Amino acid sequence: MNAIVSQAEFAQMVGVSEASISKRVSEGVLTRGENVHAWLVGYCEHLRDQAAGRIGETLGLDLVQERAGLAKAQREAQELKNAVARGEYAPIGILADVLGLASSAIVDRMDQFEGQVRKACPDLPQEVLLIVLRIMADARNEWIRSTSQLVNKEVEAMAQLDADETAALDIRAGSAEEGDAA
Incomplete structure (x- = not known):
């Protein structure tokens, strides 16, 4: 084990090509003039580092x-x-479509309200009908405003969550790079 061997002999011992051993010597994994035992220790250490993912960073990996x-x-x-x-x-597009259909159905019903009230209550004074129609319009407008506000709030929250996750990834990547430099 204390013998000094050539790159070709060591390559044959560990079952790799001579070019592979030559590359390890040029990388500094193996040092020229060291004995077989030192080369085996260095070669095995290199393999452990490679398996643990500590090697390859020079390639950007x-x-x-x-x-x-x-x-x-x-x-x-x-x-x-x-x-x-x-x-x-569900995807935001589908949710928006469903919300649009629901809004459309409500608006259609509200638009029919005046005609249905006139048929059902022909004696209803015009002032009372106008008050009811104003209340209905206010309710419809509030519903649309609050629905839009909720949608905007949720979209902003999702965007903020994405931004926070991206920032956290950037911070982690930065600390990993700093750790590599140390």
């Missing part, structure tokens, strides 16, 4: 962060599928 990001994306996708299956979630 961080295996641990990539795996964590993938796991997060998979978890979020599954949570979304579950929410859809439970009926707790």
Whole structure:
């Protein structure tokens, strides 16, 4: 184990190409002139680092962060599928369409109100009918205003949540970069 071997001999011992060992020597993983034992220790350490994701950062890859990001994306996708299956979630476009249809149905009914009241109560004084129609119009306008306000509030909350998540990711990425520099 204290013998000094050539790159070709060591490559044959560990079952890789001579070019692979030459690359490890040029990277500083293996040092020329060291014995077989030192090369085995260095080579195994390199393999452990590679398996743990600590190697590859020179290529712009961080295996641990990539795996964590993938796991997060998979978890979020599954949570979304579950929410859809439970009926707790629908795309904003569908919700807007449903809300539009519901609003349209209410407006249609309210527009028919005056004619139905005139048929049902032909003796109703005009002043009373105008008061009722004004109340109905106020209620319709308030309903539209409050619905729009709720939709805007929810859209802003979703945008803020996305911004907060992005900022948190930026902070985490920044601290990881600072840790790498230390």
